[in-house]
Amino acid sequence: MSKDIPLQKYGFVKRDTPRKINLDPLQTGGILTPEANQALMEWGDGYSVCDYCAGILDEIKTPPIFDFIHKALPEFLGCDQARVTNGAREAKFAIMHSICKEGDWVVMDGNAHYSSLVAAERSRLNVKLVEKTPSPEYRIDPEGYGKAIEEIKESTGNVPSMALVTYPDGSYGNLPDVKAISRIVHSYGVPLLVNGAYAIGRMPFNAKDLGADFIAGSGHKSMASCGPIGVLGVSNEYAPKVLERSKFNKNKEIESLGCTARGATIMTMIASFPSVYERTKPENWQKEIENARWFSSELENMGMRQLGDRPHNHDLMFFETPVFYEISKKADRYFLYRELKSRSIHGIKPGLTKFFKLSTFGVGRENLGMVVDAFKEIIQKYEA
Numbered sequence: 001m002s003k004d005i006p007l008q009k010y011g012f013v014k015r016d017t018p019r020k021i022n023l024d025p026l027q028t029g030g031i032l033t034p035e036a037n038q039a040l041m042e043w044g045d046g047y048s049v050c051d052y053c054a055g056i057l058d059e060i061k062t063p064p065i066f067d068f069i070h071k072a073l074p075e076f077l078g079c080d081q082a083r084v085t086n087g088a089r090e091a092k093f094a095i096m097h098s099i100c101k102e103g104d105w106v107v108m109d110g111n112a113h114y115s116s117l118v119a120a121e122r123s124r125l126n127v128k129l130v131e132k133t134p135s136p137e138y139r140i141d142p143e144g145y146g147k148a149i150e151e152i153k154e155s156t157g158n159v160p161s162m163a164l165v166t167y168p169d170g171s172y173g174n175l176p177d178v179k180a181i182s183r184i185v186h187s188y189g190v191p192l193l194v195n196g197a198y199a200i201g202r203m204p205f206n207a208k209d210l211g212a213d214f215i216a217g218s219g220h221k222s223m224a225s226c227g228p229i230g231v232l233g234v235s236n237e238y239a240p241k242v243l244e245r246s247k248f249n250k251n252k253e254i255e256s257l258g259c260t261a262r263g264a265t266i267m268t269m270i271a272s273f274p275s276v277y278e279r280t281k282p283e284n285w286q287k288e289i290e291n292a293r294w295f296s297s298e299l300e301n302m303g304m305r306q307l308g309d310r311p312h313n314h315d316l317m318f319f320e321t322p323v324f325y326e327i328s329k330k331a332d333r334y335f336l337y338r339e340l341k342s343r344s345i346h347g348i349k350p351g352l353t354k355f356f357k358l359s360t361f362g363v364g365r366e367n368l369g370m371v372v373d374a375f376k377e378i379i380q381k382y383e384a
């Protein structure tokens with residue numbers, strides 16, 4: 001027998017982050033609804049959803065996983081077929097791995113998330129990035145996709161086997177012109193994967209309208225679900241490859257390794273779905289954009305600068321904050337984190353003062369006003 005393991009620090013651990021107001025881009029869209037909180041307790045046992053499983057997760061009728069995956073999700077995502085995965089990255093990997101062959105090329109926007117790059121690496125693909133425009137916009141020019149495809153064609157003799165665009169990206173919250181990108185890549189016969197980790201579940205999103213052949217979304221990031229869970233969407237044209245079943249076990253899809261999100265993760269997604277559906281309606285998303293723009297203008301009035309798309313069209317925003325950086329030289333680099341923490345405002349990374357990103361999603365105008373007031377107070381306190 002090995003040495004005794006000290007167990008004191010394990011068991012139930014309380015989360016002590018004060019987060020009355022949460023601005024963390026990773027977290028705002030993943031906060032559970034009351035229904036999802038309830039589902040978490042009800043379905044928390046490991047394989048709880050499998051009481052009535054006949055061998056195929058997405059065909060479980062009770063609880064209504066079949067209806068959710070085969071009816072509600074494709075309708076919601078605007079795609080022919082949908083599946084749940086263990087995250088956006090697992091959806092991207094499954095798509096790349098099934099569609100591309102080792103050594104193929106994939107073209108991605110220069111704002112692509114690292115998880116898109118590692119999904120390509122794990123699939124043994126080569127990646128060419130479409131350059132973004134310089135600061136302060138960091139825009140992706142759709143024409144860059146045509147140029148990248150031409151370059152790959154010239155050097156390898158073949159077009160890439162896939163293009164990917166991040167909509168919006170996770171640094172600046174920029175929404176590239178996906179329809180234009182889709183037209184360009186399709187003119188070369190290249191299929192398009194839209195990484196909607198920050199779109200699906202927050203804002204109106206329709207794969208067919210965007211011209212996407214594949215989509216990936218994140219439940220824990222944007223669909224008020226406890227992670228890890230994501231969604232994958234695919235057109236009928238590519239579904240046979242992406243959803244191919246095992247020759248050893250006809251019930252099991254290869255790319256999902258047979259089963260994906262199960263237990264609490266899928267049940268929290270289902271529990272939150274009515275609220276998520278509601279919040280993505282254009283009129284509700286419009287309010288989120290108005291809040292983001294209002295918040296951005298308040299920060300700019302204090303001497304900060306919002307980078308990326310202007311006017312901004314998403315809740316995720318990146319700010320250059322020289323006013324806090326100057327204070328940090330006199331105080332220390334953690335002063336902002338401490339001050340916000342003492343006001344129960346969470347989400348700006350500890351130690352960041354020169355620039356930071358945040359999300360206003362679901363925070364509401366009143367709480368955003370409290371953040372604005374907090375920033376004003378902090379500036380006054382340290383500049384006095």
Ligand SMILES: Cc1ncc(COP(=O)(O)O)c(C=O)c1O
Nearest residue numbers: 087088089113115170197218230
């Ligand atoms: C733009 C973007 N895409 C994908 C992901 C990964 O999502 P998931 O955790 O669901 O794999 C992230 C996570 O930060 C992201 O910011």
